[in-house]
Amino acid sequence: MQTNGADLFAGLSPLDSAAVLALGTPLSLAAGAVLFGLGSDADCLYLIRRGRIALMLPMQLGDRDEDVLIEERVPGQTVGWSALIPPHRFTLTATAPLPTELTVFRRDALFAHCAQHPDVGYVIGMNVAAVIGQRLQVFQTMWLREMQRVVNHARA
Amino acid sequence: MEMFLMGLCLSFFGVVVSGILFAAATREERERETARRPEERVVLDAPQFFVSPLTASPASPVVRVPLEVLLLQIERHVRLEQAAAESFHEFPTVEALHVQTLSPLVH
Numbered sequence: 001m002q003t004n005g006a007d008l009f010a011g012l013s014p015l016d017s018a019a020v021l022a023l024g025t026p027l028s029l030a031a032g033a034v035l036f037g038l039g040s041d042a043d044c045l046y047l048i049r050r051g052r053i054a055l056m057l058p059m060q061l062g063d064r065d066e067d068v069l070i071e072e073r074v075p076g077q078t079v080g081w082s083a084l085i086p087p088h089r090f091t092l093t094a095t096a097p098l099p100t101e102l103t104v105f106r107r108d109a110l111f112a113h114c115a116q117h118p119d120v121g122y123v124i125g126m127n128v129a130a131v132i133g134q135r136l137q138v139f140q141t142m143w144l145r146e147m148q149r150v151v152n153h154a155r156a
Numbered sequence: 157m158e159m160f161l162m163g164l165c166l167s168f169f170g171v172v173v174s175g176i177l178f179a180a181a182t183r184e185e186r187e188r189e190t191a192r193r194p195e196e197r198v199v200l201d202a203p204q205f206f207v208s209p210l211t212a213s214p215a216s217p218v219v220r221v222p223l224e225v226l227l228l229q230i231e232r233h234v235r236l237e238q239a240a241a242e243s244f245h246e247f248p249t250v251e252a253l254h255v256q257t258l259s260p261l262v263h
Contacts, residue, residue: 058229069231071238073193134245141241141253148254149262 005076007131008047011123023113025142029096035079038093042082044104045128048075051100055079055092067093071135081128083107101103233259 009017028034035046035053046053049062052074056067057156068091073079084107090114221229221230236257256262 061226066223066227068227069234072235137245138238138241141244142237144253145237145240 006047006078007076008045008078008124008127010127010130012120016120016123018119020105020110020113020124021103023109024105027102027104029100029102031100033094033096033100035094035096035102036090038090040090042080042088042090043107044080044093045078045083045107045110046080046094047078047103047105048073049101049103050075051096051098053079053100053102054095055098056091056095062094067095078128078131081132084110084128085132229260232255233261 006017009020012020026049027046029051036126038044038057052072054069055071055073057070058065059067059068079094080090082088110124114124236259240252240255240257243255
């Protein structure tokens, strides 16, 4: 797999990227398959190689709960950072809306590699922080836009 | 005594006639007032126990969107909002923060 453009490997040399990539195992998902469920144990980080991952949360529609799309991740992006951050539980449900291929990194293997190669661990830590930070800022913006609508509606 | 009874009857008759004339005189005004304020009329629905308010009245003005359509609208809304938020994240300006999207849920 090419690591160019993968957010997890940004700033790593090709050699270091290949060494980290060698820790992963491939996973193929059929369309509609669930990668992980809300509240389940988070032991693995996933890099999307092909396809798409939809991150969902349940919303009450009428008299039942329906998983609705919260965010979509595309090839080159990483999902499942809950595996690296305590309490290691997924806070979303991830599904593959179309046939999708991923690379799976187990937390213990990734941590062991980073402990042996602190410079690599530093870069990966910064890349994961960037993923989390980008999501936080995007959701802050989305939240404010919705709040603006609520206020506009209340004042109308 | 006869004179007293006659006077009493005439007084009673006078009161009744005055009442009828007053009611007739003010009826048109009351009808005009009622027609002018239709929103103040209280309409009581027939009691429908154990029936959901959403399904009780077939003539309800609430438009019910099929669940599948609603889910698609939510998906489209989320994609558009995420794109708008990511655009703001790249080039943060007040205009970019409040840019309108074509989401059907906000129009």
